[in-house]
Amino acid sequence: xxxxxxLATPPGRSAIGVVRLSGPLSFSxxxxxxxxxxxxPGSASLQTLKDPVSNEVIDRAVVTCxxxxxxxxxxxxxxxxxxxxxxxxxxxxxTVLRMDAQLAEPGEFTLxxxxxxxxDLSQAEAIRDLIEARTEAAARxxxxxxxxxxxxxxxxxxxxxxxxxxxLESALEFVEDDLPEVQSRQIQLHLGELEAELEKLASSFRTxxxxxxxxxxxxxxxxxxxxxxLFNKLLQVERAIVTDVPGTTRDSLSEQxxxxxxxxxxxxxxGVRESSDLIESIxxxxxxxxxxxxxxxxxxxxxxxxxxxxxxxxxxxxxESRRIIxxxxxxxxxxxxxxxxxxxxxxxxxxxxxxxxxxxxxxSVAILEPFGSVDSEDVGLLITDARHFxxxxxxxEELQSSTGRxxxxxxxxxxxxxxxxxxRYLGQITxxxxxxxxxxxxxxxxxxxx
Ligand code: GDP
Numbered sequence: 001x002x003x004x005x006x007l008a009t010p011p012g013r014s015a016i017g018v019v020r021l022s023g024p025l026s027f028s029x030x031x032x033x034x035x036x037x038x039x040x041p042g043s044a045s046l047q048t049l050k051d052p053v054s055n056e057v058i059d060r061a062v063v064t065c066x067x068x069x070x071x072x073x074x075x076x077x078x079x080x081x082x083x084x085x086x087x088x089x090x091x092x093x094x095t096v097l098r099m100d101a102q103l104a105e106p107g108e109f110t111l112x113x114x115x116x117x118x119x120d121l122s123q124a125e126a127i128r129d130l131i132e133a134r135t136e137a138a139a140r141x142x143x144x145x146x147x148x149x150x151x152x153x154x155x156x157x158x159x160x161x162x163x164x165x166x167x168l169e170s171a172l173e174f175v176e177d178d179l180p181e182v183q184s185r186q187i188q189l190h191l192g193e194l195e196a197e198l199e200k201l202a203s204s205f206r207t208x209x210x211x212x213x214x215x216x217x218x219x220x221x222x223x224x225x226x227x228x229x230l231f232n233k234l235l236q237v238e239r240a241i242v243t244d245v246p247g248t249t250r251d252s253l254s255e256q257x258x259x260x261x262x263x264x265x266x267x268x269x270x271g272v273r274e275s276s277d278l279i280e281s282i283x284x285x286x287x288x289x290x291x292x293x294x295x296x297x298x299x300x301x302x303x304x305x306x307x308x309x310x311x312x313x314x315x316x317x318x319x320e321s322r323r324i325i326x327x328x329x330x331x332x333x334x335x336x337x338x339x340x341x342x343x344x345x346x347x348x349x350x351x352x353x354x355x356x357x358x359x360x361x362x363x364s365v366a367i368l369e370p371f372g373s374v375d376s377e378d379v380g381l382l383i384t385d386a387r388h389f390x391x392x393x394x395x396x397e398e399l400q401s402s403t404g405r406x407x408x409x410x411x412x413x414x415x416x417x418x419x420x421x422x423x424r425y426l427g428q429i430t431x432x433x434x435x436x437x438x439x440x441x442x443x444x445x446x447x448x449x450x
Pocket of ligand 1 (some may be wrong): 221222223224225226227228229230328329330331332352353354355356
C-alpha cells in the first residue's frame, strides 16, 4: 500500500497546522526531512524540517511517530505539527509528495483504519458524524457510536440469527422429513423477537435523523406581530450555535440554535404581503421560499389586537403546512386568548410573550414533541444514518418474509435464503459484508485528512 499525506487541520491560518502521513514510507520520509538517524515511535520531539534537495530550513515542528500496528490507521504514522501558515503547510506537503507519497483521498486514513481492523464501519462513520456534529447532544451520541455501541447492539442479534440458521441448515442436512411443527413454531417465535428488536432500532431513526440533520423552522406572520422579538428571544433562551447568515430586517434572517440538543436552523422572515416596493417584494419571495423549505412554521399572531385580514391571509396560506400558531404578547392587558375563536383552521395554538419569555419552554416542547427526546442520559442507541436505517428495514423485511414462509410450511431452503439476506444486511452496517464500491461511496463523504 502506498504512503499517503494530507493536512489534518482546517485550511487557513492558525497557531498549528498538522500534516499527517500514513504508510510504509512515513518514517523514511520523516528521516529525509529531519536528518533523524532513528525514528522513535510513541514520542514527540521538536525537529528542524529541511528541504532534502536544497537543505533550506522549512520550519521547526513537533513530530509524533506511531509504529504499526499501534496507530490510528494501523500503519506507520507520522504527524508533523508545523506553524499554521497555509503557504508553509503547502510546502511541507509538496516536499513529502516528491518523496513518493500520494495525497490522501477524503476519509482515506479512516478507510485504512477500517482495512486494518482498527475499527468497524459504523465506528468510522461515527468519527465523521462527530466532526460534523452541530450540538452537544449530537456529538455525545457520535462518541457513543464511535466507542462501538452499534456493533455491541447488533452482535447479539446477529448471533441469535446465526443460531437459527445453523439449526435450519442442520435440519436440512440430517432430517428426512419436514421440520417438526413444534420446532417450526419455536423458530417463528425467535424470529419475531429479533424482528421486534430491529423494529425498535429502526424506529429511533425519526429522532436520530433529526439529531444529525436538524430541523428547519421558519417564523412567519404579519408585520408587528412580534416575529423578530420571538426570533431574538429564542436565540437568547436556546443556545445559538453559530451566527452565519447576515441579513436586514427586510430580508430573511437565519441562525443555528440548539433546541434541547436538536440543531435547528431558525429563520425570521419579512411579512408575507403583496408589495410594489422592489426590495420588499424580494423579501416576500424569500419568505415564500423559506416557508417551502421549512420542516415547521411558527405562525405568529398578535394576540393583543384584532385579527386582521393579513393575519387571516397568512393563516390561510400556511394551512397545509406543519405549523404551530403562536399567539404573542400574552403580557399585555389587551391580550385575548380567544382572538382566534372565529377562525376554524388547523394547528396547535400556544400563548407566549416574546417580551417576558412566558410560554417559550412550552413552545420548544411542542416543537420537538413529535420527535422524542435526545438530550437525556437514558436515550439508547439512535439510528442517525439513512444507510443504517435502510439496512435495518431490509433485514427486518427478510425476517418477516422468512417467518411467513415458515408459517406456510415452505421448504427450509426458501426460509434460509431470507435469513441469510437478513444477516448480510446487518453485516453491512458494521462493514463485515460491505462491498468495495459501497465503502468508497461512504468514505467520499469524509473530509480530507480524516
Ligand atoms: P415583527 O414585525 O413581526 O418582526 O414584530 P417585532 O418583533 O418587530 O415586534 C413589533 C412590536 O411588538 C415591537 O414594538 C415589539 O416590541 C412588540 N412586541 C413583540 N412581542 C411582544 C410581546 O410579547 N409583548 C409586548 N408587550 N410587545 C411585543
